[in-house]
Each structure stands twice: as C-alpha cells, then as structure tokens.
Amino acid sequence: MSADDFLAQLRAHVGAQGPRHEARHPITGTGIADWCDAIGDTNPLYTDEEAAAKSRHGGIVAPPATLDIWDRPGLPAQARFRPQGLPAADDPRSKVLRMLENAGFVGVVAVNSELEIVRYLRPGDVLTNTQTLEEISEEKQTGLGIGHFVTTRQRYETVDGEHVGDLLFRILKFRPGTGKTAAADPNAKPAPAADPALRPRPAINRVNQALFDGYRAHELRIPKCSECGRLFFPPLPRCSECGSFDIGYAVASGHGTVYSYTVVHYPQVPGFRYPIVTALVELEPIDGQVVRFLADMVGVTPDAVTIGMPVEIEWLDSHPAQVEDATDSRGPISLPQFRPATPTRRAQTLSAAEVSEGERLPIWTLPLSPTHIVAGAIATRDFQDVHHDRDLAHKKGSADIFLNINTSLGYMQRFVTDWTGPEAVVSALRVRLGAPAYPYRPLTFSGSVQSVDAGIGRVVVAVQAVNDLGPHVTGTVELELPT
Amino acid sequence: MSKHTYAGKAAVVGIGATEFSKNSGRSELQLALEACVAACEDAGVDPKQVNGLSTFTMETNPESEIMRGLGIPELTHFSRIHFGGGAPCATVQYAAMAVASGVADYVLCYRAFNERSGRRFGAGVQDRPAGATSEEAQFAWTSPHGILTPASWVAMFARRMMHEYGVTSEDFGAVAVADRRHAANNPAAHFYEQPITLADHQASRWIVEPLHLLDCCQETDGGQAMLVTTIERARDLKQPAAVVEAAAQGMADDQHMMRSFFRDSIVGLPEMGTCARQIWETSGLSTDDVKTAVLYDHFTPFVLAQLEEFGFCKPGEAKDFIADGGIEIGGRLPVNTHGGQLGEAYIHGMNGIAEGVRQVRGTSVNQVDGAEHVLVTGGTGVPTSALMLGPDR
Structure with a gap:
C-alpha cells in the first residue's frame, strides 16, 4: 500500500466523533491524594477537608491538571492486560492508533495538551468524554522519527451532562530508529548524570574520613569542636580557638x-x-555559625545562577543504593551537589494587584528519578509502557522511560500555583512538549507573568521546563486571582 | 615588626634566561643549566664560584643535578620555597639572607620547565589521585566538583570581586591590554608585536567564567635564573647592582593554597597584605617612590587586588586606578613592562624579577623614567612573596 493510500485510510476517520465514553468509577479522594503525592502538590484544597470547606470551592476539589485522567481505561488499555470479553476501545483515535501500530509506527510521544477548565472537579463526579478526531498529519520526518501527528478534541461532561472542560490533544506516532537526534537512538543509553565514579577522587584520610562517611550517608557534616562548639571547614585535627583535639561534627541542613x-x-x-x-x-547557620562549602551545581543554567540564590543539597551517587562501610577512595562514592532551592508554597494567595507583567517566578529544579516518572504515570492513570517499562521504552525507540505529559502538566500546575497560593483558579493549562524528560536529567522550571488583567483578576504565566537536552515543556497557565 | 636586617646588604647581579617558547625541544634540566650559566655570564661570575641554590618545591631539577651540571665543587646553602607561583621573590629573599649572613657567597635562584610541551598546569588534575597526606587532602573539597585548575580557583574570587566592587570583565581586560601592549615592544616576548584590544579580550572564549582566555597567562617552556651576592661583591661585577631593598613572604589568617574561600571576605589578598607591610616597613619607601611594578599576573583579576593591598589605591578602587591606561607605559604606574606572564612568558614569576632588575639598570624595552625602586610580586591567591629592588647608592 502506498503512503498516500495509507494516509487516505487514516484520514477517513477524521471528523469522526466517538461514543460518549463514561468513566468506570467516580473521582475519589484517594485518587486525588495519590496524584498530589506523585506531583508533590501540597495545596490543602485538594486533600484537607477543613481547609477546603473554608475555600472558595466550599469543599475538596481535584487539581485542574487532572481533567483528562479520570475516565481513562487504566491498565486494560494495553491489550495483554485486557480482561477477556472486554472489547478494545472503539473511539476514533484508538482505531487510528491501531492502524498506525500495525504499519510500524509503534513509537509514541505526546506533543500538545491544552486543557480548558470550566469548573473544578470534585470527589464523586463521574466524568464522560466525547472525542472528535480532528486531524491526522501527512507523514513527517521529525527528530524522533518518521511519523504522523494525530490530533483529537475531547469534551468532558459529568454523567448529568454538565460541561466541565475541554482538551485538545496531539500525539506523534513514529517508526523507531528513523529519527535524526541522538535522543532518538535506542542504542544510546542516556549518559548518567555526571558520573561521580569517573571524577577526580577526593583524598580521604584520618582527618576528613568522618565527612566522607557522611557523604555516603547523605549527610553534610561540618567539623565541630566538641569542647567549645566552634564550627569550621575544611576539617583540622585541632580547634584553633580552644586548642582541643576532640573534633566531632554537626550536620548541616544543606x-x-x-x-x-x-x-x-x-x-x-x-x-x-x-x-x-x-x-x-554560605550554609544556613548552625548554632548561629555560618560556614561556607563548595560544590558543583545541578539543575541550573549558567545564565540563571546568581549570587544570593537560595540552594539546597542534592546527592550524586556512583552506585544505585547507599553503601555501608566503604572505607577507601576507590570504591562507591557519593558527592554533594547544590541545586536551586525548591520555592516554598505560598500560603496566602496573591491578589491580581500584587502581580506585575514580566515578573519572574523563582526557578524550581526537580531531580527526576525513575520513581518520579513511574509514580507520575500511574497517579495520572497513564499505563503506557514507555512511562514505566525501560525495556519496552528502548524497543519503542526511546533512550529510557520518560515523563508522561499529564505529569509534566501536573508539575507545571504545581509550579505556578505554589507561587500564586492555594486559591488561584486555573482556567487553562496549555503545553507543547519538546525534549523528552528522562530520569537523572534534572528538570528546571522557570516562568514569567505574560499578562495581567487586574480588573477581572486574569493572569497568564508563561512556563518553561528545561533539561540538558533542551526545553521539555513550553506552555502557559491561565489563572484567576482574587482582585 | 622591625626592619629586616639583611635588607640592603645583597643584590641581584646577574639575570639569565633561555628563549621562551611553546616547545623547547630539550630537557628541563638543560633549560635550567642554560639559564644559570647565562645569569653567571651576565654578572661576570664563574659558575664554579656559586655555593648556594634556591628554587621552588615544584621545580623538577634537583640542586644536586644543577650543582653537577655547573661543575660547582661545594654547596653550603640550598633552599626551596613551597606553594607554586608564590615562591619567586622568596628565592631571592633566601639568597639575600644567605649571602648577608655569610652562609653563602653567590646564590643562584632558578626555575625552568617545559610547562607547555610537558606537564601543563592548566590541564588540572586529570587523573584520579587517591592519596592520604594532608597536602593531597586539601584538594578533596574542590577536585571532585570539577574545580581543578588555578583558573577555576581564581574565578571564584573574581566573581565575588565583581559582585562587591562592581568590577567588570572589561576591567580585567584592561590588565590584559596593558600586558600585551608592553609585550608588543619586547622581542623576547611570545606575543612580541601582537598587541590586543579590549574587543579581542571580550571576544576570546571562556575558560572559567568570569575569566576569558585572554585573562589567563600563557603556558611556556623556558628557564630563568638570577645570581645574588653581597653588595660589596656586587660592586666589582659587570652589571649595576639591583639591591634587595626589601623582601618578604606572607601567609595570612585562614590561609589555603589558592582556595582561601572560607575567610570572612574573599575580595582581598591578605597574604599579599602581609608582604606589603614588610616591604614598606623594611624599605622605608612609600607608594610615591615606586614608578613601576611587576605584579604577578597568572590571571588578570588579582592584579587589581595587589594594587589595593600595596596601597596604590583604596580597596575597590583599582578598577579606576587602571582605567584609561593607568598601568600602561606613560600611565600612573606602568605595570609588567616586559609584557607580564600574559604577554612575555610564564616562568612562575621569575621572569618578572628579571624585568625588575632591568628597570633598575635602565635597560628595559619599556624603560620607565626615574624607575629607581621597583616592586616585584609573587603568585597571588597562594602563600606568596614580594621584593623591592633598587639602585646601589
């Protein structure tokens, strides 16, 4: 079959509207809490009955970024996990995706996701989703490989017919191994993040041993005179203040x-x-004493680092788990690094008048582990194998498992609403995905206020999340703030 | 502290160097011997008369080999100074103390290496040393984090200096422009007839931000030696004496080897301040008496800090002092008239002492009028040394 004939077959489905698909279960508090845990979103309006009751919502709500997760089929979306007798999904996109997979386009990545929130969801809501297949692109050469973009629109309503939101969703189905970028090469496993085992080794001796033992225990230890309590760095066997040879240590917060x-x-x-x-x-004071410490930084680009920037410790291990009793300079090693400090969540919501156009949000660096990726995928009820199964991810043309788009959206929502405070109401989340977010490549979120309409409290924040492969997320969050 | 008693009793009477190149094509030992012989010839002293040697702990040519190579029958003094580039002026100081006290008659100070074609300091610690001495353990807090080279250590101070004093990369560039202007007139300089503009400096690639390539000294193959004896013997020799009017070593509170990052303030060079205080007290001179200086320039930012430590300007004001050609020939205080280690060669500061001697003799290619007393400094950021040379009167 020619490519043109194949495209024509695919495009025969464009414009098709799927059946009104109903979620199998109502939204639950447990589902919301799992999502919050995976994303690290501690906004009390999602989990704390009392706080939520006093809020503008009058009770617990689901985070806005969860709009499109509740009606998902879950694990049975994968054929081998589908119970006998349960038919395959028959919505237009699922049909088209099966055609593409049969033609060898087995790779998949989400490209765009645009959520428009009409009202926040609540526990007990049972969602329905009606899908329209909007567009199928012609065959295109992309960085990841040769493939087709598939675009759908989904309208979300409750079972009672109340319109709660809309989604525009675009994915790329591609042939593995036909890409142009190094990231698309399935044989190119991602370089471990600056492998400490290859670095120049510290000279460990009796004077500094306790500090390096601390590294292995993920403790940043600062020498402390056991007699007079004076802190100093680097270590010495004698306190120059009181003369004691009894030197212990304090543990810094990092x-x-x-x-x-x-x-x-x-x-x-x-x-x-x-x-x-x-x-x-300059470390946070310990017993009122300030000590300096040096390390390389992770999750910050050279143009983003400034004197005075708050940072926190991050541990870089040469080994998968912490090792006990490693005693020489050649074995497994852990090293401290600094990353930009996680911005604190604002407890009192900003008003629109307090926000100005061009204002920058404090940057947030997330050291991404496989657990972040898998927990995010499961908590957003996305059981695509490329988000949890490294072997299958390799087979499907990806260098590793990677973050699913709903988790990226969730992080973006958290990043912005931690800055605004809990009562901001998100009306839209729109992202375009670029570089894949693989494990061990820290993801750094930055944002700035794109527009403010103080009259109606409408604020748009432009957000970017970048790793060392490039921009992962580029998008906007539209919110309503108290006026 | 009182005046040093050996001051004024010893002089540099001979200077000698090899050519400065990127690939000498011969052994470091040969470079050292050539430089030593040249220094003796310059003074008109038979190398066999030398009975003292002084050099760096980093020097690879042992005194025994130099002694045998020069045919010296007997050595009564041999000393080494630690801490890399901090040593140069101290080799002359030790030599001066040795001859003034009668321990030795003629002392050669030498330093020679194939620092470009052989082991390059700028390469950093590329292997993975796992040692246990306290000397090695000093690096444990920096090397595993990629802070491996002198450039990476100095850059940390430079960034803070920019933050606190409003110094800019262009200010650092002014030092490079001055050095290269001076080198352009110096046939012995690697960058002879190759001046640069500030735009060239700004366009040069980053080595360690905020340091551009042109903020960093060269890597050189070569050797430099100086012959030191008593002022009385000096008067019978070929060249006018360059008297050791004062010499000093310095370490200061919470000293580290180029990584004194833990002091309350890191924008100054207190160890150079220790040297400055001794130099002024012993020589009895003041900044007004000094018309030219050779300030150690492995990296440009610390030239500014040295001007402040010696009191040529107030802390934070060096950027104004060097503006508008302030440290170029014809300026307020021409600095590094040989082209410095950025322009002439990097011989661990020893070639700067030779330039100090030439200024005292009146034979520099960029001779400064009335340059009687010449200040020369050793490496910055490390435990260091300094020297005041002057005419015999």
Whole structure:
C-alpha cells in the first residue's frame, strides 16, 4: 500500500466523533491524594477537608491538571492486560492508533495538551468524554522519527451532562530508529548524570574520613569542636580557638545561598557535563555559625545562577543504593551537589494587584528519578509502557522511560500555583512538549507573568521546563486571582 | 615588626634566561643549566664560584643535578620555597639572607620547565589521585566538583570581586591590554608585536567564567635564573647592582593554597597584605617612590587586588586606578613592562624579577623614567612573596 493510500485510510476517520465514553468509577479522594503525592502538590484544597470547606470551592476539589485522567481505561488499555470479553476501545483515535501500530509506527510521544477548565472537579463526579478526531498529519520526518501527528478534541461532561472542560490533544506516532537526534537512538543509553565514579577522587584520610562517611550517608557534616562548639571547614585535627583535639561534627541542613560561583568550560575531564556551574555556598547557620562549602551545581543554567540564590543539597551517587562501610577512595562514592532551592508554597494567595507583567517566578529544579516518572504515570492513570517499562521504552525507540505529559502538566500546575497560593483558579493549562524528560536529567522550571488583567483578576504565566537536552515543556497557565 | 636586617646588604647581579617558547625541544634540566650559566655570564661570575641554590618545591631539577651540571665543587646553602607561583621573590629573599649572613657567597635562584610541551598546569588534575597526606587532602573539597585548575580557583574570587566592587570583565581586560601592549615592544616576548584590544579580550572564549582566555597567562617552556651576592661583591661585577631593598613572604589568617574561600571576605589578598607591610616597613619607601611594578599576573583579576593591598589605591578602587591606561607605559604606574606572564612568558614569576632588575639598570624595552625602586610580586591567591629592588647608592 502506498503512503498516500495509507494516509487516505487514516484520514477517513477524521471528523469522526466517538461514543460518549463514561468513566468506570467516580473521582475519589484517594485518587486525588495519590496524584498530589506523585506531583508533590501540597495545596490543602485538594486533600484537607477543613481547609477546603473554608475555600472558595466550599469543599475538596481535584487539581485542574487532572481533567483528562479520570475516565481513562487504566491498565486494560494495553491489550495483554485486557480482561477477556472486554472489547478494545472503539473511539476514533484508538482505531487510528491501531492502524498506525500495525504499519510500524509503534513509537509514541505526546506533543500538545491544552486543557480548558470550566469548573473544578470534585470527589464523586463521574466524568464522560466525547472525542472528535480532528486531524491526522501527512507523514513527517521529525527528530524522533518518521511519523504522523494525530490530533483529537475531547469534551468532558459529568454523567448529568454538565460541561466541565475541554482538551485538545496531539500525539506523534513514529517508526523507531528513523529519527535524526541522538535522543532518538535506542542504542544510546542516556549518559548518567555526571558520573561521580569517573571524577577526580577526593583524598580521604584520618582527618576528613568522618565527612566522607557522611557523604555516603547523605549527610553534610561540618567539623565541630566538641569542647567549645566552634564550627569550621575544611576539617583540622585541632580547634584553633580552644586548642582541643576532640573534633566531632554537626550536620548541616544543606540549605544555603550562593556566595560566589564560576562556570567551568575548560579543561574538560571525565565525570562531568560541561560547562559546570560551581558554587561557593554560605550554609544556613548552625548554632548561629555560618560556614561556607563548595560544590558543583545541578539543575541550573549558567545564565540563571546568581549570587544570593537560595540552594539546597542534592546527592550524586556512583552506585544505585547507599553503601555501608566503604572505607577507601576507590570504591562507591557519593558527592554533594547544590541545586536551586525548591520555592516554598505560598500560603496566602496573591491578589491580581500584587502581580506585575514580566515578573519572574523563582526557578524550581526537580531531580527526576525513575520513581518520579513511574509514580507520575500511574497517579495520572497513564499505563503506557514507555512511562514505566525501560525495556519496552528502548524497543519503542526511546533512550529510557520518560515523563508522561499529564505529569509534566501536573508539575507545571504545581509550579505556578505554589507561587500564586492555594486559591488561584486555573482556567487553562496549555503545553507543547519538546525534549523528552528522562530520569537523572534534572528538570528546571522557570516562568514569567505574560499578562495581567487586574480588573477581572486574569493572569497568564508563561512556563518553561528545561533539561540538558533542551526545553521539555513550553506552555502557559491561565489563572484567576482574587482582585 | 622591625626592619629586616639583611635588607640592603645583597643584590641581584646577574639575570639569565633561555628563549621562551611553546616547545623547547630539550630537557628541563638543560633549560635550567642554560639559564644559570647565562645569569653567571651576565654578572661576570664563574659558575664554579656559586655555593648556594634556591628554587621552588615544584621545580623538577634537583640542586644536586644543577650543582653537577655547573661543575660547582661545594654547596653550603640550598633552599626551596613551597606553594607554586608564590615562591619567586622568596628565592631571592633566601639568597639575600644567605649571602648577608655569610652562609653563602653567590646564590643562584632558578626555575625552568617545559610547562607547555610537558606537564601543563592548566590541564588540572586529570587523573584520579587517591592519596592520604594532608597536602593531597586539601584538594578533596574542590577536585571532585570539577574545580581543578588555578583558573577555576581564581574565578571564584573574581566573581565575588565583581559582585562587591562592581568590577567588570572589561576591567580585567584592561590588565590584559596593558600586558600585551608592553609585550608588543619586547622581542623576547611570545606575543612580541601582537598587541590586543579590549574587543579581542571580550571576544576570546571562556575558560572559567568570569575569566576569558585572554585573562589567563600563557603556558611556556623556558628557564630563568638570577645570581645574588653581597653588595660589596656586587660592586666589582659587570652589571649595576639591583639591591634587595626589601623582601618578604606572607601567609595570612585562614590561609589555603589558592582556595582561601572560607575567610570572612574573599575580595582581598591578605597574604599579599602581609608582604606589603614588610616591604614598606623594611624599605622605608612609600607608594610615591615606586614608578613601576611587576605584579604577578597568572590571571588578570588579582592584579587589581595587589594594587589595593600595596596601597596604590583604596580597596575597590583599582578598577579606576587602571582605567584609561593607568598601568600602561606613560600611565600612573606602568605595570609588567616586559609584557607580564600574559604577554612575555610564564616562568612562575621569575621572569618578572628579571624585568625588575632591568628597570633598575635602565635597560628595559619599556624603560620607565626615574624607575629607581621597583616592586616585584609573587603568585597571588597562594602563600606568596614580594621584593623591592633598587639602585646601589
């Protein structure tokens, strides 16, 4: 069959409207709480009955980014997990996707997701979704491979017919191994994030042993005189203040602020990704004493680092799990790094008048682990294998499992609503996905206020989430703030 | 602290160097011997008369090999100074103390290496040393984080200096422009007839931000030696004496080797301040008496800090002091008239002492009128040394 004939067959489905699909179960508080745990969203209006009752919603609501997760089929979306007798999904997109898979376009990535929120969902709501297949692109060469973009619109209503939101969704189905980028090469496993095992090794001796033991326990230890309590760094066997040879240590919180920094371009040695941002950090006071500590930074681009920037510790391990009793300089090693401090969630919601156009949100770096990716996928009820099964992800043309779009949306929502405070009402979340978010590649969110309409409290925030492969998420969040 | 008693009793009487290149094509030992012989010839002293040697702990050519190569029958003094580029002026200081106290008659100070074609300092720690000495353990807090080279250490200070004093990369660039202007007149300089503009500096690639390539000194193959003896013997020799009017070493509170990141303030160079205080007290001179200086320039930012530590300007004001050609020939205080280590060669500061001697003799390619007393400094950011040279009167 020619490509034109195949496209014609696919496009025969364009314009088709699927059956009104009904969620199998009502939205539950447990489902909402699992989502909040996976995303790290601690907005009390999603989980705390008392706080939610006092809010503008009058009770617990589901996070807006969850609009399109509740009616999903769950694991039975995969044929091998479908109970006998349950027919395959017969909505237009599912039909078209099966045709594409049979033709070898087995790779899949979401490209666009645009959620328009009409009203926040609540526990007990039973959702329905009516899908329209809007567009199928001609065959295109993309970075990931040769494939087709498939665009659908979904209208969400409750079983009672109340319109609660809309979704425009676009995915790319591609042939693995036909891509142009290194990320598309299934044989190219992602480089581990700056492998500490390859780095120049610290010289460990009797004077500094306790501090390096601390590294292995993920404790940042600062030498402390057991007699007079004076803190100092780097370690010495004697307190220069009181003369005691009895030196212990205090454990630092790992929080601090950048005192000075550099960006290393040359020379380049194994174990690092260049350029390296290195920071001299003034640690949060311990017993009222301020000590400085040095480390490389992760999750920050050279143009984003500033003196005074709040940072927190992150541990880089050469080994999958912490190792007990490693005693020499050659074995497994853990090293501290700094990353931008996680911005604190605002408890009192900003009013529109307090927000100005061009204002920047504090940056947020998320050290992405496989657990983040798998927990996010499951909590958003997305059982696509590429989000939890590394072997299948490789087979389908991906270098590793990667973040699903609903988790990206969730992080974006959290990033913005942690900044606004809990009572902001999200009316739209729109994202375009770029570089895949693989494990071990920290994702850094930045944002700025694109527009403010103080009269009606409408604020639009432009958001980008970037990893070292490029922009992962580019999008906007539209909110209503108290006026 | 009182005046140093050996001050004024010793002089540099001979200077000698190899050519400065990127690939000498011969051994480091040969470079050292050539430089030593040249220094003796310059002074008109038979190398066999030398009975003292002073060099760096980093020097790869042992005194025994130099002694045998020069045919020296007996050595009564041999000393080494630690901390890399901080050592140069201290080799002359030790030599001066040795001859003034009668421990030795003629002391050669030397340093030679194939620093470009052989082991390059700028390469950093590329292997993975796992040692246990306290010397090695000093690096445990930086190397695993990619902070491996002198450039990466100095950049940390430079960034803070920019933050606190409003110094800019263009200010650092003014030092490079001055050095290269001076080197352009110096046939011995690697960058002879190759001046640069501030735009060239700004366009050069990053090495470690905020340092551009042109903020960093060269890597050089070469050797430099100086012969030191008493002022009395000096008067019978070929060249006018460059008297050691003062010399000093310095470390200061919470000192580290180029990584004193833990002091209350990191925008100054207190160890150089320690040197400055001794230099002024011992020489009895003031900044007004100094018409030219050779300030250690492995990286441009610390030239600014040295001007402040020696009191040529107030803390934070060096950027104004160097503006508008302030440290170029014809300016307020021409600095590094040989082209410095950015322009002439990087011989661990030893070639700067030779330039100090030439300014005292009146033989510099960029001779400064009335340059009687010449300040020379050792490496910055490290435990260091400084020297005041002057005419015999």
